[in-house]
Amino acid sequence: MTTRPSADTTDGLMWLKSSYSSNEGPDCVEIADSTGAVRVRDSKNQQGPQLAFGRAEWSVFVSYAADRT
Structure with a gap:
């Protein structure tokens, strides 16, 4: 997976x-x-x-999602 910037940065x-x-x-x-x-x-x-997530919560979510792929 790679990321790419969105066109909307207003x-x-x-x-x-x-x-x-x-x-x-x-x-x-x-x-x-x-x-x-x-x-x-x-x-x-x-x-x-x-939606807004704290960095710690986001890190837990990303680790959990990575384990599911």
Whole structure:
């Protein structure tokens, strides 16, 4: 997996989308590292809601997800 920058950076964050995501699939998310949190949004609704996770919680999630692939 690689990441690539999103076209929309109007909020000042550098959003990254996984190379596994495509514009046709329903499972497209982007992440951005912000002060004190990792933000997650739907890549097809970039102006929509975002989730924010603490770095420790995000690290646990990524480790858990990596073990499941």
